[in-house]
Each structure stands twice: as structure tokens, then as C-alpha cells.
Amino acid sequence: THDTKRGEDTRARLAVLSEMPEEWARQVQAWSRILRARRGDVEGTAPPDRNDEYLLYQLLVGTWPAELTGIGTPAPEALAAYAERVKAAMTKSMREAKVHSTWAAPDAAYEDAMLGFIDAALDPLGSDAFLGSFLPFQENVAKLGVQNSLVQTVLKLTLPGVPDIYQGSELWDLSLVDPDNRRPVDYQARASLLEEIQAGEGQDPGAMSRRLTEWQDGSIKLACTAAILDLRARLPNLFDQGGYDAVTVEGSSADPFCAFVRAHLGQAMVVVARRFPTRDVMQSPEDATIQLPKVQGGVWRDALTGQEVEGDGKLELARLLRDLPAAVLVGKLDEIRS
Numbered sequence: 547t548h549d550t551k552r553g554e555d556t557r558a559r560l561a562v563l564s565e566m567p568e569e570w571a572r573q574v575q576a577w578s579r580i581l582r583a584r585r586g587d588v589e590g591t592a593p594p595d596r597n598d599e600y601l602l603y604q605l606l607v608g609t610w611p612a613e614l615t616g617i618g619t620p621a622p623e624a625l626a627a628y629a630e631r632v633k634a635a636m637t638k639s640m641r642e643a644k645v646h647s648t649w650a651a652p653d654a655a656y657e658d659a660m661l662g663f664i665d666a667a668l669d670p671l672g673s674d675a676f677l678g679s680f681l682p683f684q685e686n687v688a689k690l691g692v693q694n695s696l697v698q699t700v701l702k703l704t705l706p707g708v709p710d711i712y713q714g715s716e717l718w719d720l721s722l723v724d725p726d727n728r729r730p731v732d733y734q735a736r737a738s739l740l741e742e743i744q745a746g747e748g749q750d751p752g753a754m755s756r757r758l759t760e761w762q763d764g765s766i767k768l769a770c771t772a773a774i775l776d777l778r779a780r781l782p783n784l785f786d787q788g789g790y791d792a793v794t795v796e797g798s799s800a801d802p803f804c805a806f807v808r809a810h811l812g813q814a815m816v817v818v819a820r821r822f823p824t825r826d827v828m829q830s831p832e833d834a835t836i837q838l839p840k841v842q843g844g845v846w847r848d849a850l851t852g853q854e855v856e857g858d859g860k861l862e863l864a865r866l867l868r869d870l871p872a873a874v875l876v877g878k879l880d881e882i883r884s
Contacts (some may be wrong), residue, residue: 553713553719553727555634556608558698564642565824572635573683574603580676593659595646600665601639606819607633607684609720612762613683619677622670622673629668633661635722689705693823693871699767700850700872703774704817705807716740716771717764719791742744742770754851755801755869768830770850777815781876784810795863799833803863807839807866812879814839816846819872835860841877849874 552560552838563570578599585592594602611628614620620628640647640657647653667676695718702709712719714731721727743765746753757766776784785808793805793816802825805818816838838846841857848855851871855861857877866873 550724550748552608552723554698554715555691555695555718555724558694559687559720560604560608560825561689561694563604563689565822573679574600576679577603577667577676580679581663584672584675585663586667588672593646593656593849594663597665598636598646598660599641602632602636602660602667605635605722606667607687609722610684610722611689612718612764614684617760619670619674619681624841625670629664631722631726632668635726636660636664638701638723643691647759662844681846690756690823692766693820695767697819697821697871699770700774700817700874702814703771703778704874706808711771716768718767719882738767739763739765758870770870773850775776777876780866781813781815782869784808784813784815788813796835796837796860797833799864803834805836805863809879814841814877816875818866818874818875820863820867820868823871834863836863837861838875840880842880843878846875846877849876
């Protein structure tokens, strides 16, 4: 329901955890020992219960602000502001779960224990052990989550149908549930960043790669969105009437990749995306290939990066996706197809 739907980029991060269940379990156990020991709960039986504690760790990994990632221990005021968001989400969760507290009859003692647990985790002066363990893991998950987010963005803008872009999610949407997901959207910031992106496109061939390296500001997501929406505006019939056919990925490393082609009256678009960001597909890049249709001039152009790709012969996907986890290749077919 809307009460459990966190921001799309929060969900993209949490999907990463399904690829590292053993490591995730080890981290959760370590964080629990650290925080409970600090509170004198050696037996691990004091509130909050394990389910609420586990939800807290999940929320922290999923919603840790991008601007606070990769900078070491954030400033106390930044952590305090974030802690208030987490407390509001956990209070809502506890009351709606109706296990230890409810909206009708809040259990102040249990809720205070949970909120105190959050304070203990996010206290920059007294939580060195927890933050020292948590932050490196969180940063790794966040970077992998960026890969998931970009794949999700590209697919929803290129698949058949009308893409749904939730207000504000042109940049990273790392929101929690209501009331966190009702915060006002800074449209001026998005408009200014879009102007900057559009002014620089075509002049910097390495722009997308640089944006991915500096992913925290969200410009990589906005740039991908803008590039494909521009393509949709220039080729409306392709998106409105174009077909939708699978492209076979061949090779022993094919599993992480998916690809499809959309074509209409000689105009074609081939979309390739790399799933499962924890897998190192560059170890054997020649083991995952697709056969591109022949196009006029023998060259496809990636709408995201501007990269030109020869359209004759097999294409190695790991090399195609060296900079981004997805590509949107556009070209004119030699033979007209619908």
C-alpha cells in the first residue's frame, strides 16, 4: 500500500541486499551487538524487539542521504535532522503494526526505547563503533543501488506504455513513508540542474561517466531521464506504435543482461540493461553478446552517452556498458520493419 511504498531509489538500494544475504546478516548481527552492548543489554532481550530493530537497519541502509554518503561521519546537525525523519517513520511503523503500540493506545515506554535506540545509533559522539561499521557497508550498497536505479529509470522510459515519474524522483528519491514522502519538492533546484545538463551536453563526451562517479547530486539520473524524454519527443511514433521484441543475449555470462528492440517504419531502438550489480561481468566481457540488426551507415548511437556503436557483427555487452549499466541504441534499419 501507499503506507509501505518507500522512495523508488530506497527500494533500488534494498534490492541489492537480496544479492548479498550472508554479508547482510553478518552486518545486522554485528550492529546489534554494538548497539545493545552500549545500552547494557548483554542478553539482547531489552526493547526494541528484533523485528523493529531489523527494520531500523533496513531503513538506515535504504534511506541514508546521498549527500551524507562517502564523507566519513556526518556533522551532528545533519545526523540529528536525519534521525528525526527515521523516528517519525519508526513511530508510524510500530503503531500500525499493533504489536507493541497502536495509534489508539500508544505504549510510551516501548516507543521511547525504540527512539532511544535510534539516538544511540546516530549519535556522532558516542556511536563511533556503530558508524565505523555501518558507513562503509552503506556506501557500498548505495553505489550498487545507483546501478539499479539507473536501470530502472531507463527501462520505465523505454518499455511500452506511459512512464510514471513520481514528483521529485527526477533526482534521488530516498524517502521513507508518510510523512517523509510528502516533503515539498525543490523544483527550482531540479530546473537549474537540468539547464546545466542541457548546456553541457554534446561538449563533454565523458559527462555521463563523470556524473556516475559523482553520483551523490543525482545529476546522472536526471541526465538519463532528460536524454530519453528528448528521444521520445523526437521519435513519438517509435514509442507509440513501435514493436517490442526480445533480443537474445548469448554467452556463458548472459544472465545479468536483458535486451529488447523496438522498431517502427525503419526506425529502431535497442535497449540493453545489466541486472545484478554485485556481479563482476568484466571478468569475461566477451562471454555476453548480442547480434545487432544492420542499420544505415553501419553505426548505432547511444542516446545516453552519445557513443557510436558499429552495428555489424556481435556486440560485447560488458564493453558497451562500461560506463553506464544501460544503453539505448538508436539507428535507421537497412530493411524497413514494423
